[in-house]
Amino acid sequence: MSHALARVHSALTEVGEVSLGGLSDADVVRLVDELDGVTSRLARELCRVVAEADRRRLGDATGARHVHQWWAGRSRHTHADAARQSKLARALEDELHAPTGRALAAGELRVEQHA
Numbered sequence: 001m002s003h004a005l006a007r008v009h010s011a012l013t014e015v016g017e018v019s020l021g022g023l024s025d026a027d028v029v030r031l032v033d034e035l036d037g038v039t040s041r042l043a044r045e046l047c048r049v050v051a052e053a054d055r056r057r058l059g060d061a062t063g064a065r066h067v068h069q070w071w072a073g074r075s076r077h078t079h080a081d082a083a084r085q086s087k088l089a090r091a092l093e094d095e096l097h098a099p100t101g102r103a104l105a106a107g108e109l110r111v112e113q114h115a
Contacts, residue, residue: 037107044104047089054090085111 015035020028050071053059059070068082075082088111092101103109 036110040104040107040110043111044092044101047085047092047101047104050086050089051093054086 015031018031020031023031050067053071054067057067059065059067062070062073064070064073066083066086068079068086071077071086072079072082077085091097092104100109104111
């Protein structure tokens, strides 16, 4: 897992080092589209992991009553944002919402479109 995460960080560093001024308009459009898809895919993976943290009750060790409280305390998320994303994470674990999870994982849907 550490190797996969290192590759993600490395790829993002590489993209961040691209000189945008030297790109054609078509390349900028492609970059916007591709990064938008990557954002959706990352959001789905984060939801998967947050749902697992919830199942494992990882917040119990710190006295957090809910996973979003634990997550907000570990991150730069507000409690409201962590609660919203945690609710989505739990919903995506339900078979009813599996198509939404697959669309996010494929980069075909934005988190904001799930409702």
